[in-house]
Amino acid sequence: MYKDILIPALKDTLFMVSYSTIFAVIIGFILSIILVVTEEKGLKPNKFIYGILDLLINVLRSFPFIILMISIIPLTKLIAGKSIGRVAAIVPLTIGAAPFVARVLESALKEVDPGLIEAAKSFGATNIQILFKVMLKEAFPSIIRGIILTIINLIGYSAMAGTIGAGGLGHVAISYGYNRFKPDIMIYTVIVLIILVQCIQSFGNVVYKNLNK
Template identity: 70%
Template sequence: MKISDLILQILLPGLWDTLYMVLISTLFAVIIGFLPAIIMVITDEKGLKPNRYVNNILDFIINLLRSFPFIILMIAIFPLTKLIVGTTIGKNAAIVPLTIGAAPFAARVIESALKEVDSGIIEAAKAFGASTMQIIFKVMLKEALPSIVLGITLTVISVIGYSAMAGTVGAGGLGDIAVRYGYQRFKTDIMIYTVIILILVVQIMQSIGNIAYKRLSK
């Protein structure tokens, strides 16, 4: 197969499937991870509404989910994936485990970014009579936004790695191409091309995140 045909017929569709899975699942992961991150910051011992029990429970759940190797998690939730999507293979089915696998990571990076906000700014907001919600959404999130963007960039890069693993069980994308064409058919060139594309995608995503961070930090 000519390199041009290889790119058009196999690699480009695989790249599109990978980007589709990664971006959609990261979006869902950030949305899902946002609430527990906020609650953990609020209920921290130095938070606005300290609550050790709530904080410890959420901390345990997030750590538990993060401890699962992704490939095991993906197989373990096949019934849930089939219930939601109707199938366990394909790019749409992969979004479910990718989201569940990335959500705890997203929660942690958002939590860490919010905890980096200068306590003096929070105390000043309290002194002006700001409510808890106002402090969170108008002070903490605004101040932590550059770090949150950088954290989401790391989440995207992690999900790219997850998506490659998901390809080994029929999720589609570049991981699936690497396995079906590169490994099973002994086509080393295709394996190399998929690795190069994945490296380029990671570099581009990281560069976009760095640019966004610098602009938001000004």
């Protein structure tokens, strides 16, 4: 009985997390590149662009996800055509995760040894070459670790999204476990979430270690 409820919910959670991760990483990657390039010590400093983008990311990151999700319902409906359901949930999940991705990737890129960048410049490398062939290459293990952290955060966000009709494991926990007074379903849902997070984290650790060899 519980299998018939939990398995479809798990599929919905994986659907939401997978697509929102892809979109958040794409957006966050673009934002992080702009931040790194335009910062004071960047390849092409621009205080105005950096200041605006830095402020925007900080503002978005300051929103608790549940408030963000509710406040952008009109935007969600505009993009997804509806405000509830697993497809609609991808919009707030993406917007909630993209600033986090941007900061994580920005930090990873800033960890690259400045000596390598200076060496590349001395050999006549262009900014594009330095960015993609030096900085991204060196920061790749940390970038992967950041993406894994993003996925884990999105699993938690998706559970919150389920509380307002997005589906997934969060919806099962509220609709079946809480509203119908079935604590065993709540427990099973938590166990599934813990196992899912542990599997993703373990996979990420293996990939990170292999990339660092």
